[in-house]
Amino acid sequence: MYSSNFQPEASLRWKRVQSVLQSINADAVLLNTNANLYYSSGRIFNGYTYIPSEGEAIYFVRRPIGLKGENVHYIHKPEQIPALLTEIGLPLPRKLAIEWDASHGDFTRLCAVFPDAEITNGSAVMRKVRSVKTDYELGLLHESAVKHAEVYHRIESVYHNGMTDIELQIEIERLLRLHGNLGLFRINGQSMEIFMGNVICGDNADTPTPYDFAMGGAGLSCSIPVGCNGSLIRPGMAVMVDMCGNFTGYMTDMTRVYSVGELPDLAHRAHQCSIDIHRAVSQMGKPSVKAADLYNLAISIAKEAGLENYFMGHTQKAGFIGHGVGIEVNEAPVLAPRSKDILEGNQVIALEPKFVIPHVGAVGIEDTYMVTPEGMKAITNAPVEIVSLS
Template structure:
C-alpha cells in the first residue's frame, strides 16, 4: 500500500472517531486549525488550513498555495474550499448558522475568536481541546512505525557524526553534520534546534549549538532528533572527549541509574507525577537531586513536546501505547552537565525502549 493511501485511510478512521465525540458534545461543529490536528485528522501536510467538522459534512479551507496539495492528501469525504483570508472563511461559516463552535482553545487566538463573532453575532465558542487532543495520546501502529523510522534516521546520523568529533571542531559544525546526515537519510527536517553543548556550556539544559570549539577533556551533551513524515524522535547522549573525572563518572552513573529506574517503573496506570518522583528520588539519594532542574520527560509524536508530561506538576496518567521520553539530568552551573534521554513506548506489560544508542558510561568515552 502506498504512503498516501495509507495516510488517507488512517486520517479517515480518526475523523470518524472524532465525529462520534462531536455527537456527544455540546458543540454543533468542531473547528481545527493546529498543524498537528490537520495532519492527524485530515492527512494534510501543508502549513495553512482549517478543518470544520459538522455532523453531516467535513470541510477543509485553505488558500490557493495549498489547494492542489490538499486535494491529493485529504480523504475523499472531505469537501475542499479555497479561501483568500480568514475573514472570507468566517463569512462561509456564517452561512452555516452554527451557534456553538468547538475550538482548540490552547492555541485559538483572541483575534480569530473576535473575527468569527463579528460575522456570526450569536456564535459561542467552547473548548474541544480534550476531545481533539486525547486520541493523539496513544499511538496507533502506523504512528509507531513512523516514530521508529524517525529514530532510525537520527541514530544513523548520530553514529556517523560522532566519528568526526575531535578537538577543534565547533559545536555548530557537529550540529550541521547531524542535520545533513539526517536529511540525506530521509528526514524532513530536524525535530528541533539541535543542542550541542560542550565543556562549561553542557551545564545549560538547552544549550543550542554555538561556535565554541570542542576542547580536549570536554564533556559534550548532544540532544537531537529527526522529523519523518510529521513524526518526531528525541534523544540525548552525553559523551566525554577523553577520560572523565571521578566526579563526572559518579554523576553520570547516578543519572544513568535514575533513568533506568524510570524506565523500569513506567507502566500503564502509574501517574506521571509518581514516575517523575521515582526518577527524582534516585538522584536525591545519590546527593544530586538539587541539580536536576527540569521534568523527567514528555510525550513525542506529531509534536516534539506533547502530552503526557512527566513532571512533578503533571496530572497525566500513563496508558498503553503512549510514547514519551525519560531524560534525567544534572547541571552544575558554569562547570558542566549530564543528561541522558531515551524514548519509551508503553505496552500493557511495561516499557519498551525505542531508542537504541548505548548509554553505558564505557560507550560515552571518545578516546
C-alpha cells in the same frame, strides 16, 4: 486532499476527535494550526479543518491551489465558512471548539465568525486525542527512531580534535539530513525556538535559557539564546548531543553524551543515575499510572544518590523529566510534579533525566518510549554509556 491509502487512517482520527467532542457536548472543532491540520488531513495546507461531532471532516482551503476531494472547499476568508456549512447541509454549531493555542488574532476572528456559538478549548481536545498514537503513527515513529539511532552511531566518525561545539553540530546536522531528516523541529508554543536540536559542552550547559528545555546553553546570538555557543571542545568536557529525529513528520527525541579525555567520577555517577532512572521509570510507566508519580520516582532516585543539586540543571532547573512526542516534540503527557496526566497505552514519551555538572557539562540520556501494559518500551536504541571521541 489525501491519497486513498490514507482514508482509513483519516477516518479513524476523525472518530477519535468526535469521541472527545461528544464527551464535552461540543458540536464541532475548527482547526487552523499546522500540527492539527496535518493530523486531521495528512498534509499541511493553509486553511481550516472542520470536524463535526458526527460525519466526515470538511476542509476549507486557501492554498495551495489544486487540492481535490468531496470535502474540499476553497475559500478566501474564514467568514465564508458558515454559509458553506449551510450549503453542505450541516447545522451551524451551538458549541464550537476552537484552538486556544492559535494566535490571539486568529482566535478572536474565528469566534466572530460564529457569534452565536458557545466557544470551548479546541487545543485541549486535540492535545488529548493526539497523545495516544494510532498504529499508523506508531509505524512512522518507529521508522524515525531507527534512522535517528543510525545517525548517533556515526557521530564519532565526524569528530576531530580542535572542533568547536557548533562545528560538531553542523556535521551532525549534515548526517541527519543525509539520512532523510526533514530539518524541522516542530514545537508547540510560540515562545519555543530551536534549530534541529542542541549540542552543548562544558560550562555552557549551565547557562540559563529563557526556553522551557531540559538543557540550556547561551546560543550563538541573543536572538536565539539556547544551545551551542562556539565553545572549543576540550579534554575533560562532557558533550551532550540532543538532536531531533524528524524523518517522517513524527519526531523522536534522543540524547547521548560524548567526551574528550576522562571525565570526573561525579559525572560518571550522575550519568549512571540517569540510566538507573530510565530503568525504574520505564518499568513503572504503564497505563493508568500518574505522570506525576513517575516524576517523583525520578526525584527520589536522584536524592538517594546524592545528586539532587545537579538534577535537571544546576544554576537553573527544568520542572519536568519527560514529555510526549509526535507531530510536535512537546505533546502530552508531561512528566512533571503537578501534572494531571495519566498514562495511556500507545502514548509515546521522551524521557530525559539529565544532570549538569559544573565545569564539566551535561550528562544523562534521553530515549523515546512507547507506553505498553508491560511498561515503557524504548524505540530509540543506541549505546547508553558515555562515548569517548578521542
